[in-house]
Amino acid sequence: MNKTTCPLDCYDMCSVIYDDNKLHGDKVHPITKGFLCPNLNSYLGTPRIQKPRFKGKDISMSEALEILTKSLKESQNVLYFKGHGNFGKLQDAPMHFFRQMDATFTKGSLCDGAGESGVVAGRGESLSLPYEEIKKSRVVVIWGRNSSVTNAHFLEAIKDKILIVIDPVKTSIAKKADIHLQIKPREDFSLALLFARFVYIEQMEDYDFIDKFTNDFDYFVDFFRSFPVKTLVENSGLALEDVLTALMLMEKEKVSILVGVGVQKYAHGASVLRAIDSFAAMMGLFGKEGCGVSYLGNSMIGFNNIFPKGKKQVPISTVDFGQYDIAFIQGSNPANQMPNTKKVIDGLKETKLCVYFGLYENETSKLSDLVIPAKNFLEKEDIRFGYGSEYIGKMPELTQSDIGISEVELTNKLCKEFSFETLESEKEMISTIVGNNIYEEDGYLKNKVYQEIPYSDGFYTDDEKFQFMDEYDDELCEMDGYYLITSKYKYSLNSQFKRDKFIYLHPCCGFEEGDLVRASSPYGEAEFMVKLSDDLREDCVKIYSGTSGVNYLTPDESSLEGDSAIYQDTKIIVTKVV
Ligand SMILES: Nc1nc2c(c(=O)[nH]1)N[C@H]1C(S)=C(S)[C@@H](COP(=O)(O)OP(=O)(O)OC[C@H]3O[C@@H](n4cnc5c(=O)[nH]c(N)nc54)[C@H](O)[C@@H]3O)O[C@H]1N2
Numbered sequence: 001m002n003k004t005t006c007p008l009d010c011y012d013m014c015s016v017i018y019d020d021n022k023l024h025g026d027k028v029h030p031i032t033k034g035f036l037c038p039n040l041n042s043y044l045g046t047p048r049i050q051k052p053r054f055k056g057k058d059i060s061m062s063e064a065l066e067i068l069t070k071s072l073k074e075s076q077n078v079l080y081f082k083g084h085g086n087f088g089k090l091q092d093a094p095m096h097f098f099r100q101m102d103a104t105f106t107k108g109s110l111c112d113g114a115g116e117s118g119v120v121a122g123r124g125e126s127l128s129l130p131y132e133e134i135k136k137s138r139v140v141v142i143w144g145r146n147s148s149v150t151n152a153h154f155l156e157a158i159k160d161k162i163l164i165v166i167d168p169v170k171t172s173i174a175k176k177a178d179i180h181l182q183i184k185p186r187e188d189f190s191l192a193l194l195f196a197r198f199v200y201i202e203q204m205e206d207y208d209f210i211d212k213f214t215n216d217f218d219y220f221v222d223f224f225r226s227f228p229v230k231t232l233v234e235n236s237g238l239a240l241e242d243v244l245t246a247l248m249l250m251e252k253e254k255v256s257i258l259v260g261v262g263v264q265k266y267a268h269g270a271s272v273l274r275a276i277d278s279f280a281a282m283m284g285l286f287g288k289e290g291c292g293v294s295y296l297g298n299s300m301i302g303f304n305n306i307f308p309k310g311k312k313q314v315p316i317s318t319v320d321f322g323q324y325d326i327a328f329i330q331g332s333n334p335a336n337q338m339p340n341t342k343k344v345i346d347g348l349k350e351t352k353l354c355v356y357f358g359l360y361e362n363e364t365s366k367l368s369d370l371v372i373p374a375k376n377f378l379e380k381e382d383i384r385f386g387y388g389s390e391y392i393g394k395m396p397e398l399t400q401s402d403i404g405i406s407e408v409e410l411t412n413k414l415c416k417e418f419s420f421e422t423l424e425s426e427k428e429m430i431s432t433i434v435g436n437n438i439y440e441e442d443g444y445l446k447n448k449v450y451q452e453i454p455y456s457d458g459f460y461t462d463d464e465k466f467q468f469m470d471e472y473d474d475e476l477c478e479m480d481g482y483y484l485i486t487s488k489y490k491y492s493l494n495s496q497f498k499r500d501k502f503i504y505l506h507p508c509c510g511f512e513e514g515d516l517v518r519a520s521s522p523y524g525e526a527e528f529m530v531k532l533s534d535d536l537r538e539d540c541v542k543i544y545s546g547t548s549g550v551n552y553l554t555p556d557e558s559s560l561e562g563d564s565a566i567y568q569d570t571k572i573i574v575t576k577v578v
């Protein structure tokens with residue numbers, strides 16, 4: 001039996017059996033429990049790029065590498081741009097080459113970076129909650145995470161809990177919740193401060209915890225008291241009664257708060273996570289059985305990074321491809337997934353050589369001069385770490401194919417051409433990366449950092465204490481139009497697999513199902529077909545990640561902290577196309 005791990009960018013990190021050319025969910029893995037999601041189920045059936053291509057013409061792999069080498073040798077100005085099409089750690093191998101040739105790297109994130117910097121400011125490091133701890137909670141708060149779509153294997157762990165969902169959309173998990181706070185988008189900061197204010201009024205603080213494990217609580221009290229309750233309630237778009245009901249459900253209980261990326265696709269995303277953490281710290285929810293705040297954890301915690309980036313780095317969400325002679329794009333589809341598609345496409349057209357290194361055809365491969373097919377996760381040796389649990393996943397090479405080249409092989413070929421130091425073998429690199437920081441339990445690997453309940457011995461800050469927030473930065477500019485919700489679609493993994501094509505609006509918005517509409521923002525416009533949904537608030541539109549056109553509408557700006565994309569920090573005007 002061939003066991004491996006799902007390579008896709010996902011909280012669940014499923015354990016996978018590859019048998020008879022098919023992928024199956026591992027029945028004995030405690031989280032996977034025998035089923036895979038529609039995305040991995042589509043993996044083997046999705047047509048791959050078979051052959052390298054240069055300016056539209058099929059070529060051999062050695063010709064492709066020759067063109068790449070020659071162009072790289074002639075250029076001083078190279079961008080290395082990597083996405084997360086495959087979460088394996090050895091996917092970073094090309095950094096080894098591009099660092100030695102002094103290419104420009106990206107910093108920050110298209111994903112979770114704003115929130116992460118808020119978590120790090122308070123806790124020093126972002127650890128997620130072990131699956132087993134979530135199971136021990138009595139109350140689970142799902143805050144800006146669409147667990148039934150993006151985190152489906154965790155539903156089993158939370159099925160008997162008191163469930164609070166905080167989301168502008170009536171998601172299917174929200175419909176099952178004991179209470180759903182259908183918050184106004186962008187206002188989670190206000191809600192976290194409201195919670196904090198009423199914890200204070202009702203004297204629900206955990207004073208022992210605050211004394212022993214935190215700093216600057218008094219400043220935090222002054223900080224949240226500087227916001228009038230009335231303003232916070234109005235901002236949140238919620239009834240105070242519902243906010244208080246949710247808080248009372250948490251009183252004196254073991255509470256896990258599972259936070260997703262939905263709350264932080266904004267300039268002030270770091271402050272949102274810091275405020276949620278500060279509220280949780282006030283309640284003493286860290287370091288105790290069945291308690292904690294789980295955001296997307298740092299998957300590399302405890303491990304050695306053998307692929308450091310080069311010194312030259314630019315924020316990823318504002319990359320201007322046109323400034324580089326060569327853009328080498330790996331495991332990503334920026335022409336669809338990056339904000340401000342018009343600017344991205346103009347830039348990709350301007351580069352002298354745009355190189356796409358991936359598995360599937362997409363908007364970026366079509367715009368690229370040189371297309372290099374990759375090996376898929378079954379055809380190369382790797383290991384992956386998770387951002388949603390304590391598990392580690394082996395990804396052994398299980399099959400071979402004539403198609404594509406692995407990231408490690410490509411790196412070694414380029415290093416040889418440039419007389420740079422080559423890589424060690426895959427097994428040696430994996431062993432250096434993990435060091436002695438893993439252990440085995442019931443046949444599966446886990447990260448030793450999670451052997452103890454996260455933060456039970458203190459935090460990862462200089463004085464090992466949680467740092468409460470006491471200031472706040474935001475760049476809110478008032479605009480007309482609908483809030484944009486752009487979240488994940490069940491049948492696609494960002495732009496991979498089956499994509500959606502609709503804009504979703506509330507039935508009261510005056511459009512009919514099937515209408516063709518033009519959506520516009522200060523960044524651009526695109527046309528979509530309407531679907532009506534009373535799961536939305538009346539002030540929101542929803543367009544899933546991966547939908548063609550959505551990122552024509554999104555801002556190519558970075559969050560105030562964390563150099564992260566801020567997809568939802570704009571408003572959308574919708575007009576009917578006649
Ligand atoms: N099927 C599937 N699974 C995926 C992915 C995929 O594309 N498809 N992508 C993977 C990746 S890359 C990631 S990062 C994770 C992310 O997974 P999640 O963290 O679940 O992220 P999203 O789906 O973007 O958004 C989650 C929820 O946030 C809500 N939301 C939007 N704006 C706000 C707001 O202002 N406040 C609050 N409280 N909620 C808000 C949305 O309605 C949505 O229900 O999923 C991974 N898993």
Ligand SMILES: Nc1nc2c(c(=O)[nH]1)N[C@H]1C(S)=C(S)[C@@H](COP(=O)(O)OP(=O)(O)OC[C@H]3O[C@@H](n4cnc5c(=O)[nH]c(N)nc54)[C@H](O)[C@@H]3O)O[C@H]1N2
Pocket residue numbers: 009082083084085086110111112261330331332333334337338357358359360361362374375376377486487488493494495496544545546550551554567
């Ligand atoms: N509107 C909007 N935009 C978003 C988001 C959103 O919610 N809404 N979400 C953002 C988030 S959270 C993320 S993480 C980013 C994701 O953005 P990207 O990282 O660009 O993700 P994908 O679109 O999934 O593209 C992954 C590509 O990786 C390639 N690939 C797969 N496996 C391998 C491999 O083994 N080797 C190589 N070389 N290539 C491989 C595939 O061909 C695929 O085209 O998008 C962001 N963009």
Ligand code: SF4
Pocket residue numbers: 006007008009010011012013014036037038039040152153
């Ligand atoms: S749920 Fe996530 S980890 Fe599991 S198979 Fe699907 S994409 Fe992979």
Ligand SMILES: [Mo]
Pocket residue numbers: 009110111112
């Ligand atoms: Mo992501």
